[in-house]
Amino acid sequence: MSPPDNYPVERLIATLAVHRATIYTQKVFHSFVKGTVSKDDKSPVTIGDFGAQALVIAAIRHNFPDDEIIAEEESSLLRSNSDLCDQVWKLVSQISLPNGEEDSQLGGPLKSEDAMLDAIDSGKSAGGSTGRIWALDPIDGTLGFLRGGQYAVCLALIQDGEVVVAALGCPNLPIDKTARVINSESGRGDQSDDGLGVLFSAVAGHGASIRPLTGESGAEEQPIQMREPPSLSLATFCEGVESAHSSHNQQKAIAERLGIVAASVQLDSAAKYGVIARGSADIYLRLPRTLSYEEKIWDHAAGYLVVKEAGAEVTDAIGNRIDFGKGRTLVTNKGIVAAPRAIHGKVLEAVRAVRGI
Numbered sequence: 387m388s389p390p391d392n393y394p395v396e397r398l399i400a401t402l403a404v405h406r407a408t409i410y411t412q413k414v415f416h417s418f419v420k421g422t423v424s425k426d427d428k429s430p431v432t433i434g435d436f437g438a439q440a441l442v443i444a445a446i447r448h449n450f451p452d453d454e455i456i457a458e459e460e461s462s463l464l465r466s467n468s469d470l471c472d473q474v475w476k477l478v479s480q481i482s483l484p485n486g487e488e489d490s491q492l493g494g495p496l497k498s499e500d501a502m503l504d505a506i507d508s509g510k511s512a513g514g515s516t517g518r519i520w521a522l523d524p525i526d527g528t529l530g531f532l533r534g535g536q537y538a539v540c541l542a543l544i545q546d547g548e549v550v551v552a553a554l555g556c557p558n559l560p561i562d563k564t565a566r567v568i569n570s571e572s573g574r575g576d577q578s579d580d581g582l583g584v585l586f587s588a589v590a591g592h593g594a595s596i597r598p599l600t601g602e603s604g605a606e607e608q609p610i611q612m613r614e615p616p617s618l619s620l621a622t623f624c625e626g627v628e629s630a631h632s633s634h635n636q637q638k639a640i641a642e643r644l645g646i647v648a649a650s651v652q653l654d655s656a657a658k659y660g661v662i663a664r665g666s667a668d669i670y671l672r673l674p675r676t677l678s679y680e681e682k683i684w685d686h687a688a689g690y691l692v693v694k695e696a697g698a699e700v701t702d703a704i705g706n707r708i709d710f711g712k713g714r715t716l717v718t719n720k721g722i723v724a725a726p727r728a729i730h731g732k733v734l735e736a737v738r739a740v741r742g743i
């Protein structure tokens with residue numbers, strides 16, 4: 387029997403591409419959000435999203451030209467606003483990985499503004515349950531990005547409906563897993579980037595790992611595992627900052643039912659998956675506010691695999707498996723419940739009780 391595929395090239399390219407995109411998003415943050423460049427009317431989020439998407443997609447297409455891509459953004463706004471387009475291009479064309487050899491593995495710098503637009507528009511796959519499809523969120527947690535809190539660059543490869551490779555870049559998560567996470571309330575103030583920035587990666591059946599975003603690929607790469615809370619009541623749960631994105635009330639009620647005493651750790655973006663995967667907290671609850679909202683595949687694919695490979699069970703709020711083979715959204719799922727395998731059943735019981743199902 388042949389050994390299971392561990393996707394060495396896909397994992398390498400995914401991590402390098404996400405790393406390069408985080409160099410770009412950090413540059414956008416420092417130039418526009420912290421204000422060395424005038425904001426004018428151009429949203430730093432828009433500049434960040436488009437450029438990061440172009441940089442990642444160009445790398446995927448260079449290495450895997452036959453693969454499909456689902457990405458959050460498309461270029462019509464840039465095509466109709468040449469000022470904005472020039473501004474994104476000016477920044478994108480300056481970005482490379484510190485190691486030139488690694489950058490050339492991604493195809494080197496983008497060649498032209500047209501090539502950038504073309505890359506941005508290559509993320510329109512309809513998805514589905516067959517073939518190789520990459521899912522990309524160039525900046526997840528845009529509000530966190532603007533606040534100087536948590537955001538993530540999320541990239542995953544889905545093969546025949548299963549997530550098989552993940553890279554999750556979290557530029558504002560502390561490298562020290564015991565350090566306090568900067569959340570939206572405190573923002574980062576004048577705190578520097580020192581000690582911040584991690585890149586999670588995972589391959590289905592081969593575990594999850596973390597490395598600092600500083601340094602070269604492979605440097606200080608370490609396997610990660612969820613922690614096992616000594617009891618449910620001593621577990622910590624994570625939730626989003628935005629109460630419009632998930633039901634804080636229900637999440638509080640679930641925690642209370644489980645006897646959890648600690649306050650929730652609130653942070654934006656898929657960084658929540660990373661935080662529980664490396665054992666800085668235990669449970670991620672994302673209870674739907676409205677049943678009409680369809681979670682997007684690019685918001686969850688990468689984080690899902692990272693946390694699963696670190697020891698989690700992940701279902702939706704009904705208890706169904708998360709199905710990444712249904713198109714651009716998780717149309718058959720509602721919400722997310724991620725917890726260590728040993729306690730997921732208990733958490734789900736509490737979720738059901740609170741939701742009355």
Ligand SMILES: Nc1ncnc2c1ncn2[C@@H]1O[C@H](COP(=O)(O)O)[C@@H](O)[C@H]1OP(=O)(O)O
Nearest residue numbers: 526527626627628630631632653654655679685
């Ligand atoms: N009503 C909603 N319910 C759940 N998630 C949402 C909702 N509206 C937006 N989102 C998505 O939540 C993600 C951020 O999650 P969190 O709040 O946990 O940081 C974003 O990708 C955002 O998508 P979008 O990019 O379209 O704004």
Ligand SMILES: [Mg+2]
Nearest residue numbers: 523526527685
């Ligand atoms: Mg998102």
Ligand SMILES: [Mg+2]
Nearest residue numbers: 458523525526
């Ligand atoms: Mg996004």
Ligand SMILES: [Mg+2]
Nearest residue numbers: 458525527528
């Ligand atoms: Mg968005």
